[in-house]
Amino acid sequence: MNKTNIMESAFKNNTQFLNETGDIARFTGRFFKELFKPRQEFEEFLRQCYWVGYKSLPLVGITAFIMGLVLTIQSRPTLVEFGAQSLLPSMVSISLVREISPVITALICAGKIGSGMGAELGSMRVTEQIDAMDVSGTNPFRYLVVTRVMATTLMLPVLSSLSNAVSLYGGYIGVNIRGQVSWHLYWSQIFNALSFGDVVPSIIKTFFFGFAIGIIGCYKGYTSKKGTEGVGRSANSAVVVASLLVFMIDLIAVQISDLLGLT
Amino acid sequence: MNPSSVINVEKLNKSFGDNHVLRDFSISLNKGENLAVLGKSGSGKSVLIKCIINLIPADDGQVMVLGRNVNELNQEELDKLRARVGFLFQSNALYDSMTVRENLEFPLRMHWKKSERLVSTEKAVMEVLNDVGLIHSIDMMPEELSGGMRKRIALARTLILRPAIILYDEPTTGLDPVTAREISQLIIKVQRKYNTSSIIISHDMNCINTTANRVVMLIDGKCYANDTYANLEVSTDPKIKEFFD
Numbered sequence: 404m405n406k407t408n409i410m411e412s413a414f415k416n417n418t419q420f421l422n423e424t425g426d427i428a429r430f431t432g433r434f435f436k437e438l439f440k441p442r443q444e445f446e447e448f449l450r451q452c453y454w455v456g457y458k459s460l461p462l463v464g465i466t467a468f469i470m471g472l473v474l475t476i477q478s479r480p481t482l483v484e485f486g487a488q489s490l491l492p493s494m495v496s497i498s499l500v501r502e503i504s505p506v507i508t509a510l511i512c513a514g515k516i517g518s519g520m521g522a523e524l525g526s527m528r529v530t531e532q533i534d535a536m537d538v539s540g541t542n543p544f545r546y547l548v549v550t551r552v553m554a555t556t557l558m559l560p561v562l563s564s565l566s567n568a569v570s571l572y573g574g575y576i577g578v579n580i581r582g583q584v585s586w587h588l589y590w591s592q593i594f595n596a597l598s599f600g601d602v603v604p605s606i607i608k609t610f611f612f613g614f615a616i617g618i619i620g621c622y623k624g625y626t627s628k629k630g631t632e633g634v635g636r637s638a639n640s641a642v643v644v645a646s647l648l649v650f651m652i653d654l655i656a657v658q659i660s661d662l663l664g665l666t
Numbered sequence: 667m668n669p670s671s672v673i674n675v676e677k678l679n680k681s682f683g684d685n686h687v688l689r690d691f692s693i694s695l696n697k698g699e700n701l702a703v704l705g706k707s708g709s710g711k712s713v714l715i716k717c718i719i720n721l722i723p724a725d726d727g728q729v730m731v732l733g734r735n736v737n738e739l740n741q742e743e744l745d746k747l748r749a750r751v752g753f754l755f756q757s758n759a760l761y762d763s764m765t766v767r768e769n770l771e772f773p774l775r776m777h778w779k780k781s782e783r784l785v786s787t788e789k790a791v792m793e794v795l796n797d798v799g800l801i802h803s804i805d806m807m808p809e810e811l812s813g814g815m816r817k818r819i820a821l822a823r824t825l826i827l828r829p830a831i832i833l834y835d836e837p838t839t840g841l842d843p844v845t846a847r848e849i850s851q852l853i854i855k856v857q858r859k860y861n862t863s864s865i866i867i868s869h870d871m872n873c874i875n876t877t878a879n880r881v882v883m884l885i886d887g888k889c890y891a892n893d894t895y896a897n898l899e900v901s902t903d904p905k906i907k908e909f910f911d
Contacts, residue, residue, distance in 0.1 A: 532760075535755060535761070538751070539749065
């Protein structure tokens with residue numbers, strides 16, 4: 404490949420990236436426009452909450468438990484080296500609540516929910532089901548997109564809070580594999596270690612994670628093209644873009660927390 | 667514009683890149699009429715009816731539906747107009763996560779008030795299912811239905827809003843000759859009962875012969891011929907003849 408071709412390819416990729424960013428921004432703008440219109444699809448919203456929230460509980464719960472357990476077991480030797488094993492519950496709880504649990508929950512949801520939405524809406528697009536809603540004047544955007552994005556935005560903080568609790572329980576098991584810490588002592592150490600600045604920002608950022616996962620999953624599916632291949636591609640890129648956005652939002656959230664003196 | 671026409675398309679143009687699908691295409695559909703649009707695969711027949719309902723925006727030209735210019739309507743006005751224009755997709759486009767009943771109820775959620783829905787939905791669903799002869803399939807999922815049954819359910823879903831116009835996109839494609847004949851008869855039955863006007867996109871000559879009052883031939887993006895089936899059938903023009911041979 405010569406230099407001109409490389410330049411052309413880079414220019415094309417940049418243009419595509421900017422076009423897609425613009426399309427996502429327009430899609431997000433349309434979401435907010437539709438959100439405040441009357442006659443929302445409340446029933447469908449509840450159904451989506453059930454799918455996004457309740458149906459993700461086992462996966463999030465098991466992952467959180469293992470996460471807490473492994474983190475505790477892995478951290479213990481280092482703390483023992485410094486004679487600071489009594490700080491294990493505090494350290495684990497801050498790591499889990501502030502960062503690991505929300506981000507891992509969001510990544511799991513990006514994989515499970517984002518790809519599911521990308522594939523479901525993509526399949527509806529290529530089989531003309533979205534067009535059928537459109538031609539019957541039933542506003543598919545409000546029915547399919549607004550409900551799903553709202554469900555992920557509201558359910559992710561719930562899942563993340565649950566993940567916090569389960570991972571801390573995993574931590575309790577981990578602490579007691581090699582040592583002996585009572586239930587009461589473990590939790591009192593955790594509550595002493597955690598402050599407002601640890602819990603609230605971590606919950607607030609999960610709303611944004613949920614919104615990003617929902618909007619990207621829906622955008623990728625809703626604008627899917629090129630048949631079954633396009634559906635696969637939509638599902639795949641929904642996961643990739645949503646995961647990337649989770650990290651970017653996390654980075655911004657950390658900076659904001661730092662500026663506000665919450666770190 | 668003819669005062670009795672419910673659809674009037676004037677000098678419609680639509681291109682996809684360098685592919686000029688419709689070039690200054692003009693037709694009108696009269697009230698109570700069944701108009702067939704005949705053309706080869708890929709000639710732009712489906713694009714034409716999608717432009718009529720503004721599912722695909724036209725590049726140029728005017729599309730008047732029930733006295734409204736579809737290109738000048740906002741989303742809300744367009745939704746209201748679309749409720750009066752049924753569209754039967756070639757693929758049927760049934761909502762595959764919903765039962766037949768839910769498929770039929772779905773269009774009502776936006777156009778009927780809640781109080782009206784509570785009282786009249788069941789009756790409306792049963793009536794259209796009766797019209798297409800599939801009352802027994804009410805709680806079935808689309809995947810459990812045969813091709814002909816899906817077509818009938820898709821037509822029932824179109825009928826539930828009592829449209830003034832129905833746009834049929836290849837209604838008999840992919841069906842066996844017997845089922846295709848039944849669907850053609852159903853189109854006639856629906857026209858008589860609901861007094862609809864229809865545009866039927868097809869290259870199934872039996873379907874066109876059975877259903878159409880008038881036939882428009884779409885060749886090279888233009889309206890090549892516009893006459894009754896009987897007159898076109900005896901035409902000596904080679905481009906027309908090849909469809910009837």
